[in-house]
Amino acid sequence: MVNLISGTAPPSTPVRGLKGVVLIVACALVLVPFLAVLSTSLADQQQITSSGGYVLFPHDPSFAAYEAIFRGGVVTRATIVSVLLTVVGSGLSIVVVVSIAYSLSRPGSWGQRPLLFIVLFTLLFSAGIIPNYLLIKELGLIDSYWALILPGLTSAFQIIIVRAFFLDVPAEIIDAARIDGANELQILTRVMLPLSKAVVAVVGLFSAVGYWNAYFNAILYINSPEKWPLQLVLRTYVVDNTQVGGDLPGEVMPPQQSLQMAILVVSLVPICLVYPFLQKHFAKGVVLGAVKG
Template sequence: MGKPSVFATIARAVVLILCCAAVLVPFLAVVSTSVASPAQLTSAGGFVLWPEEPSLTAFRAVLSGGVVTRAMLVSIGVTGVGTLASVAVTVGLAYALSRPGSLFHKPLLLGTLFTLFFNPGIIPTYMVVRQLGLIDSFAALVLPVLVSGFNVVVMRAFFLEIPQELLESARIDGASEARTLRSIVLPLSKAVIAVIGLFYAVMYWNAFFTALLYINSTEKWPLQLIVRTFVVNQTPLAADDLDLAGEVVPPQLSVQMAILVLAIIPILVVYPFIQKHFTKGLLIGAVKG
């Protein structure tokens, strides 16, 4: 391939800059508006691209112990517990399906693949959750979506790529399947576990429809339902919602943008720490054939 022309290089640079601006400018506007002063919001008539006198008043208001603080704690708890449980079950099921001689290997594999093509639907799932007595409980946010067939298939394919010589040597040394999984398979699978864990964490953190279906009590709402109610639906937040104890409520737009920032930042913070394990996990599994 020949060296690209100057025009082609400039055109690619312009397109890249425009794509970055399309992502960064709205995010900057959200963050800037959340920390802008009331006077600047009034003069700007809406969103602010650069705060002149940054203030954390809106964040102190939403984190003062009201509905937003409680919802954020719910989301953190559901995401943490749900991600750990989903990864553990996915690893166990995928490892069992990667061993041809495992109990009920074919029926379980066919059942997992069946879920990729056929979805039970909202009404049957709701009826099952109701019959199990999970309505208005935190378990309803985790158990119905505990395992993803796609994630199981991806992890099973990764386990099948692990050299069989390593597993056979472990069996010769007398290691059980659990010991083989813990001491050999898991250290070689950091990459796929990191990816699947990130998939589950993003799913639990961003999920609002399951909470909308199964949660009736507002004190059990996750953060995404707060975003839907007070940001998307533009429902005003009162002083009682923010637990300000008689203090003045910051501008609604500033409070709404602060809630959006709280909903976005955790994934942005966690992702770089997960990303560094991707390449490292792939290299750990390399062996000389």
């Protein structure tokens, strides 16, 4: 049969079959590790031991690992902390990045060039741990959630993407708004932002993923364990091979590997829930910013 639109014959059955196999293999390459993580989190010590570390199909699924990590509320609290940091941080980040990018995109703004240079400078050089720590300390932010939000509020990379997008908006649209009596804030909020949903989604996603995954600032700036974000708690399980209370002779606890995988699942869930709905903006926004820059 010939395709009436393209005029080409559809691929033969073996070719389609081969393509199907390739696609299944590709999907399996992505899904099997996730399955292994999920299954191992539900497996018992005997099965994990006999399989050499990872399990694909648990014989007798148990939620003991999840019960252990959620007991006492440390992981629950850390999850709430991370969600709040991510929401507040990325919300503020959008405001700050868009504001800076807009001002740097308007020709003739005061100090535009030196400010742009300063922004670009941070792309190449960072202050380092100690100066940052001293700054946070002098600002009185040690052991404060703001110490986790403010340092990641903006990045030169995001500003460049948004600025490039704004530069591409036709000057006539802005002139028309100005003739209608709009001030700069109104131009930004009523004209530019509605045109820039994709790039705003990119900034939001970059920031959200950044805030969600961050743990090192918490190590440096946060002293109270109840203020730890989830990723830092995750780190204590995965990197330090933490035993959950099982350090006493004779005390049998959920398998270490199950605990690690369970907390991985917990940390993956929020991003997995949000990402499918935003990923189209993610790719589109980056490409737009890049091409039009």
